Amino acid sequence: MLNSPISSGVSLLCMFTGLFGVSTLLYSLSESSTVPPQNPDHSLIVDNNILRGIFAGGIAGSILGFLPGMGPAQGSLIAQEISGGGDTGENKDSFLVAMSGVNVSDALFSLIAIYLIGNPRSGIAVYVDKIIDVFNYEHLILYIFVSITAVSLALILCLKLGDIVGEYIQQLDYSRLSWLVIIFMSSIVMIFTIMEHANLWFVLLVYATSVALGLLPHYLGINKSNLMGVLVVPAIVIYVGIGM
Template sequence: MKMIFYLFLGSICGLITGLFPGIHPNNIIALSFLISPYLKEGYPFFLISLVVTHYFINFIPSAILGVPDDETSASVLPMHRLTLEGRAYEAIFLAGLGSYLGVVFSLIISFVIILLSLDINLFYKSIKFLLPIILILFIIHQLLSAKNIYDILTIFLSGIFGIIVFYLNPSFNITLTAVFTGMFGIPLLLNNILGSKKFVDQSFNKVKLKFGYLKSSFFSSLLGFIRIFLPAVSGAQLNFILGKIIKEEDIENFLISQGSIVLSNEVFSLLAIFFIGTGRSGTAKALENLDLNINILLISVLIASTLSFLLLINLSKYLILYLKKVNLKFLSIFFIILCSLIIIFGSLNYGLIYHIVIYLTSICIGLIAIRGNLSNMINVLTFPTILMLVIG
């Protein structure tokens, strides 16, 4: 019963943080250490539930306002598109369902690995050489698919910018937040200001479930597993690769896939403690030195995900109905100010002027990209990752 209490407490905190764009989970973890002495043995369950719930609930601002973090940026544009068609609830439900399925498949895959006593490090060595080749091929695909000069500019500007920020200079959590909020978030919020004053009327039709969702979620979870060997690769990059494999025209299936990879990333990042001896996320690093049984970890993740999914589908209905009464322009201005303040205060100890320049440059690239294909901005991570994998 104590575990359930701490998981519930973590869900409440994750609910609050998930609703505010620009807050990175690793920043939350740093603050959570302040209350860890009071939670004692319940701290691991609180932390797991907080982060899992944060990622589930974060789909709400991603869909309604179009402000992502580094994990959800690939799914923001399809979600925002459905919102403009009056299908915000469907977009949030599908992303949430994909996330829940991703957790379930991740746990199944983990159980098989444990049962068969597979040598994970040997598997890593056999696939490591493939990733830079795949990333280069997708850049070539982007260039061949470019529809206008803005697409080509976005590919190279974001890529060169990424090399400068993430390869040639030290980066922090606030650096990622500044880049992704500036590129993917602020331009869409500016569009909201220039557009309609009210949200598009939304429908709440029952979402039709398809068997194909299971297949998409399973393969997405496998990609989430591969990520534990590639710390230089973000969830957004894997989302981008998957989006090219699973055609974006099938927007519902795409959202299932994106939701799955976001949560499977987090689950396998935690399980990396047991599989390869080190965690692959801020949450995992915080749990590394704590005495946590893998079976208890798996159970707590499943319970936290169930609570989070139920919170997501019920809260999103209420918020979508409430937002009909809100002036979209004022709300967008509020979140532009909020995101900017988060960048300013979050970078006080990490080079304030440097991060303001990064933030403003990211916004400029985003404003160029909005005239073409916004997904091309993912090269801000792809270019430096290729260099890290090839050169080191």
């Protein structure tokens, strides 16, 4: 959408909702997915696989924090390859740790990118860059300290709330919940379209196309990270200066 008739915010909201949100839920509904049994006695042992996952998440997140056009999908793929884990099998704990590491380190390195090169690389970094005129070393240390504190508190809350939620999550009607989420996300797209006075028919076309493209990886057996080409290719075109 290099020359889109709608704003970049609506464009990204529409595309990502269709590519990764609604399409995944629709495929899940078509497969009659259910919530798996929850194991309240599961324990996490910090071994070499977990440490490898932490290292993989940190490396992948640092790459995302600095390189343009790189998103969570690429970071997840890099972390998965380094950690040697996956969302199934014996190393799934390592995979989950790596994914968490990607998100945390990406946020931290995005802040570092503002300080080093003056260019934000994530949504939260853009917001920080806008509210602070000059992002100096003191700001960097403060935000890193706050981020680490927030992550530590979130870990405790996640462990405590996870046990509580795990007892009730299997009682939910997964199909109904999925449809409610689909309706909610679609409504958000429509609301922002109206608020931005965007071309409704164009947005609906982009939304439907995004959903269709988002379904393809599920049926073709390929990784959905390939869909991030919607950002990577335009970023390459812009930075290389093609057509300018």
